Amino acid sequence: MALTGVEIFKMLPKTNCKKCGQPTCLAFAMKLAQRQVSLDQCPDVSEEAKQKLGEASAPPIRPTVLGSGELAVKMGEETVLFRHEKKFVNPCAIAVKISDTASEADASKVIDDVLSSEIDRVGQKLRINALFLSNDSGDGAKLEALAKLASTKAPAVAAIISTTSPDAADAALKHYSGKNAVLYGANKDNLEAMAGKAKAHKATLGIAATGLDELCDLTEKAKGFGVADMVIDSxxxxxxxxxxxxxxxxxSAVKKNFKPLGYPVITFAGRDDSMLESLIAVLGIAKYASIVVLNSAERWKNLALFSLRQNIYTDPQVPMQVQQNIYKIGEPGPKSPFLITTNFSLTYFIVSGEVENSKVPCRLAVLDSEGLSVLTAWAAGKFTASKIAQFIKESGIETELETKELIIPGYVAILSGSIEDKLEGWKITVGPREANGLPAFLKARA
Amino acid sequence: MPFTPPKESYNGKTFELTIGQGDKAVTVGGENVLAFHAFEGSVPREPAVAFEVQDMPPDDWPETVAEVFKNVSSGPVTWAKYCQDSLGAGIIALRLVSTHPDRGDASADQAAETVRKVLAAINVPLIVLGSNHAEKDAAVLVKVAEVLKGTNSLLGKAQESNYKTIVAAAMANDLKLIAMSELDINLSKQLNILIGQMGFDKEKLVTDPMSSALSYGLEYTYSVMERIKLAALAQNDATLQAPMLADVGMFVWKVKETQAAEADLPAWGSLRERGIEWEAVTATSFLIAGADILIMRHPEAIGAVKKFIADMEVK
Incomplete structure (x- = not known):
């Protein structure tokens, strides 16, 4: 069970020395209980307390790395069940299966698809994170050939080697030594040998169980064999x-600190029907998978799943913000309307969506208002005449416009006079109060 | 090692709500656990999906979804019958787009006539939606409600700025009612309370916490829905126990991802599949968060979502 702050406090030196960076030992204990600090930040803690607290203060889901180098991803470390409570920490990795029964040409095509899967979304580079190399043939030589092909063509992409044969695992993992691969397929019959191979190649052991009872049993036994990093499949x-x-x-992991299940989860979404497969993947992304394995990676599907993963893993306590800039919607010319709004992502999405609906090409200025919506930003002094005037002046946009006219949100109509005072030579027009009034407003001007 | 599943049980449950009549009536709600959590409680029925039909040709729908209905969408009656008879729609959601002041400004009487014709042509339950112009909706939905009297249809949407008239009309004609507020659990709760204070039966209400599209605010709708469901169950909050609606299609089929050509954005892949996927993924996320009724547009997206629901095996 997780310890409370007071229980932890009892085991600390109680010197209030501040060496940990916290004002008091109690403050440190409270942060420790919420897993916001780590115990080794206290230099004076006793060995006995370390041992007692070590287990309790470890993250409920073991941090584990998949892959190596720049494209490596972290898994685990989650602390909540619902994203509104606290940010989901490590976005779920997406893997695509390649069977060792596939021809070299077919396997190469999937590898190429994965290599070219990177998409830039709202400033983040998103991609397929791993190849799931599956020993469907049962022939160790075929699995090794596939591992060799994948590691040669895509050396930076993480691998999950799937086999139940320790010998086949050994041969395939040689191509991924030191690359934090996963060896998936440890079961009740091969556990000790597979644990040995995973340790030998410093791979994470993927437990393939048939039910949660057996899964707990297998992770405990694997731990007994000296395996620390695992991913688990029920x-x-x-x-x-x-x-x-x-x-x-x-x-079990988060609320009861139950160690046998405190590992990242691998979820198999594979279906013959690609769209249904993507919806099973939606479930995996929303509900607690650290790796989702797919059969195929079409680009339309990647875009949707990457976007969902990004949505689910945003921090609910930090309003999502759009970068301050002047965005072009459609292909605006010198006579096109020029609008301004705030940088709260939802405001931006709704306003830009309605401008797109109108089919009237426009320029949309997005002012950094610290992620607040129009009325809130105005009330908080983040969307003021002087800030707007300064932004417009410094942007140099007037050289691109035939008429210096700025359309402001209807909710801040009150600002129109003061902006005109501060922006010499500009005409300020008051737009609709709600974004859904924009299509009619823009069409009427066109 | 024997594993003890950490089951959760809650004090509250969501209200059961039936729309339509006879053997085509559809009931949603009634579960005492989170969405699809049949493994630890009672999920008496699956969520329902309504096909969206409009009272005017869908001239602002992208090609992927407009072409499905191109032979029937010149009128709402042929369109609705096609959804019911050829696509197997279990519910029709008729949106009175043409009543919007910017989209033709059709009168309340014209709208009522449209609803009367559609009602006469179908036998599945009907949801009737205004044009989302708060002022005009109040005028239109009052007339529409009279036509719907005795059909147990679902009327919407009542918002903070227009609920009084619409609630009175729904009460007078014994209809079910959608209450919509904008992405905030407290606003949803407040509107439901205000509607209850007018004497409207809370068990006849559907909460629409406002939808969004994948990549365009989905996480807000998702989390508001999860929070509403948790408040309904864990806190037994009767003001939040109404079934939830996700009006998906109208948000999805206007975003760039459902419109931009593959030639312009090759990394985004096939436009057709991308659009359908966008609607299916958005809808599925809201089902997982707790939506009980979806309003959708593309039959293939609806088909995929129904397969997903079947895969959940709550029955």
Missing amino acids: GARRAGEILRDNTYIRR
């Missing part, structure tokens, strides 16, 4: 099973 494949098992696993 055997769930249908959507209902995935939701049930992933929910039980996350609750």
